[in-house]
């Protein structure tokens with residue numbers, strides 16, 4: 001016997017005609033619904049009185065709720081797990097420990113009850129209590145003569161007072177705005193800012209700054225940053241090894257921790273060839289407490305740390321196997337070497353590198369491997385009221401040629417660099433103050449103005465450039481070691497580092513070395529394997545020379561605007577990059593945005609992320 005359909009066709013086939021509905025097949029079995037309906041009929045009809053009114057309703061007509069005990073069952077609450085308080089506590093502790101550890105990654109955190117872990121029982125209780133207070137406080141306690149709640153102190157009682165107050169504060173605000181505009185050089189809007197731009201600026205800073213000291217703070221640059229962060233799965237925060245705290249951008253760290261905790265943040269301590277290896281190691285120790293940290297010397301010919309960084313990125317790409325590719329964004333202060341890292345990783349000049357800040361104008365994509373894309377971001381400077389122009393200048397944020405009275409920053413340079421390093425670098429001795437130093441230097445180099453006056457301004461700019469480009473050795477010592485930490489700064493006296501013996505020997509024997517290569521020798525001496533120093537024809541030197549000659553610097557020849565349709569270009573013939581030999585494949589391409597829509601001078605001190613839909617996303 002088959003199913004209804006089969007049975008029907010069998011009957012038809014055999015030519016049997018049957019009127020018997022009981023034959024197995026269609027309608028043979030009664031459904032549960034039908035059985036229920038039949039049972040209702042069995043239970044009898046309603047009892048009616050003589051007049052035909054219902055005295056006792058039939059069971060199917062009754063509206064009484066039947067008394068029944070339902071056995072409780074955990075399965076009612078779908079997808080729940082019941083665990084004891086102890087298990088919850090130990091789970092909470094274990095996960096919180098993993099969550100804090102920068103070296104472990106919590107994948108699929110959305111499947112874990114993270115609110116239980118993050119808020120903790122006490123916080124949750126407090127929140128609940130606060131809510132309850134608001135909800136349960138009776139009207140009489142809140143308002144009226146017996147009110148217990150404190151009244152807010154308002155300086156006005158009527159709506160008229162309020163209007164007057166707001167008008168007054170608007171007037172003072174405008175007056176203050178005018179005053180700051182005058183002080184900041186944007187007076188009469190002759191500072192090159194359009195009327196609207198000036199309106200947009202946040203002049204809440206306590207001290208007026210020259211416009212050039214707001215570089216890297218414009219709304220456009222911060223929009224670029226948020227675009228890069230949005231599009232990246234891994235963020236490489238590039239830090240200058242000479243001033244790790246100064247070039248550490250805590251704003252980005254905080255933003256990632258609160259807004260995008262699923263993105264991986266890695267510190268890359270760049271330019272380690274310019275600091276002694278022990279200092280680099282000490283800073284790595286400090287930084288890696290917060291996030292995984294890699295050390296880099298970004299040179300195409302002689303890089304350091306390239307292999308381990310590529311390995312790390314590969315691990316992240318394996319971690320996100322489900323994705324077609326991962327994007328790695330490089331962010332950080334201007335001139336810390338973001339583009340140089342990209343070039344070092346690729347093993348050839350693909351991104352524009354220059355010894356001047358603000359060379360990268362817009363974000364650009366570079367393919368490292370088939371599954372790993374790199375995104376270069378323009379240098380950003382988090383606005384900080386405590387940062388003086390001097391701090392910003394010495395961090396390399398500002399282009400020295402644009403600075404007025406550069407000699408005013410020389411005392412800070414002399415303060416940061418050990419005197420004998422200055423003496424060796426410039427072969428000078430016995431200056432009384434910074435002006436005397438500049439005059440001596442100008443006379444020595446024959447940099448004289450009309451009438452034999454020393455060109456103090458020009459020499460001061462040269463010294464500032466030498467300071468920023470690593471020609472003058474300097475670095476910030478790492479904080480004191482904690483108990484149990486082995487690496488020390490022994491043998492180094494004072495606040496700032498000593499030159500290595502080898503460098504001293506070299507310089508005794510020959511002319512003073514004033515190149516980054518020589519600064520790199522410090523590290524080389526201490527750890528010859530790791531810190532081989534830049535070659536004499538290193539990037540910075542080549543570029544500097546090119547800059548002096550007015551030549552074009554190394555750039556990506558084939559910069560394609562981001563919006564351009566060619567998303568992936570095959571470029572498998574390049575040499576010198578073992579990245580290309582990656583088993584993943586070798587489709588290498590570069591994309592860059594060439595158009596620069598807005599002027600960078602539009603400084604805005606509030607780098608809040610724009611709404612996501614406004615950011616230009618590549619995805």
Ligand SMILES: Nc1nc2c(ncn2[C@@H]2O[C@H](COP(=O)(O)OP(=O)(O)OP(=O)(O)O)[C@@H](O)[C@H]2O)c(=O)[nH]1
Nearest residue numbers: 271298335336337338339340354355358359360379
């Ligand atoms: N000595 C040394 N110099 C480096 C290193 N990395 C970069 N530089 C130099 O630092 C300067 C700035 O490098 P860039 O790669 O242009 O820096 P950036 O962060 O991209 O700068 P922006 O375009 O302003 O964002 C260049 O002169 C590089 O040669 C390094 O590891 N060691």
